[in-house]
Amino acid sequence: EIVLTQSPGTLSLSPGERATLSCRASQSVSNNYLAWYQQKPGQAPRLLIYGASSRATGIPDRFSGSGSGTDFTLTISRLEPEDFAVYYCQQYVSSWTFGQGTKVEIK
Amino acid sequence: QVQLVQSGSELKKPGASVKVSCKASGYTFTRYAMNWVRQAPGQGLEWLGWINTNTGNPTYAQGFTGRFVFSLDTSVSTAYLQIISLKAEDTAVYYCARAEGELSPWGQGTLVTVSS
Numbered sequence: 001e002i003v004l005t006q007s008p009g010t011l012s013l014s015p016g017e018r019a020t021l022s023c024r025a026s027q028s029v030s031n032n033y034l035a036w037y038q039q040k041p042g043q044a045p046r047l048l049i050y051g052a053s054s055r056a057t058g059i060p061d062r063f064s065g066s067g068s069g070t071d072f073t074l075t076i077s078r079l080e081p082e083d084f085a086v087y088y089c090q091q092y093v094s095s096w097t098f099g100q101g102t103k104v105e106i107k
Numbered sequence: 108q109v110q111l112v113q114s115g116s117e118l119k120k121p122g123a124s125v126k127v128s129c130k131a132s133g134y135t136f137t138r139y140a141m142n143w144v145r146q147a148p149g150q151g152l153e154w155l156g157w158i159n160t161n162t163g164n165p166t167y168a169q170g171f172t173g174r175f176v177f178s179l180d181t182s183v184s185t186a187y188l189q190i191i192s193l194k195a196e197d198t199a200v201y202y203c204a205r206a207e208g209e210l211s212p213w214g215q216g217t218l219v220t221v222s223s
């Protein structure tokens with residue numbers, strides 16, 4: 001089973017700042033089968049990024065994904081008030097597994 | 108539009124069973140796998156497994172064999188999650204999600220509360 005470890009656990013930032021979230025896999029994620037999701041309180045997760053770097057339909061271009069192999073990054077270039085949420089990475093190479101999440105909170 | 112609509116909240120006693128439904132619309136149901144994910148209160152996302160909507164063959168994540176059962180009714184484009192012999196630790200929001208590798212869209216979630 002591929003284990004995903006996200007860091008940091010919590011990121012305290014102000015609107016307008018840049019957010020950098022990390023997701024590290026216990027083994028290589030082939031074909032970059034890595035996705036990122038955003039979840040707000042009381043809501044279902046929403047797909048942001050798939051294939052490590054492709055934005056899902058309707059996702060603003062301030063969200064970007066990068067990385068390959070075992071190290072992946074989600075970057076939010078300038079935080080908007082609606083971006084404060086929990087973010088999860090997920091691999092779909094070998095079944096599906098999620099990271100434990102990173103909470104982006106208002107500083 | 109592509110949409111998954113789940114059944115409403117459930118309150119069950121320990122030892123009972125529950126069946127959560129997930130009705131798909133806006134696409135050909137049998138072209139995409141259906142995944143199930145749960146989220147305990149205040150916790151992260153936990154993958155339960157998936158079902159091949161073409162063959163009906165289920166695959167369960169480690170730790171979710173035996174009491175968790177995935178099924179389908181393709182005539183009404185609906186997937187089901189049944190949990191048998193409920194325990195207090197099964198209290199969670201249960202989500203279905205269409206899979207094309209990545210998961211999208213997701214159902215709105217069904218809260219299952221297990222309490223005596």
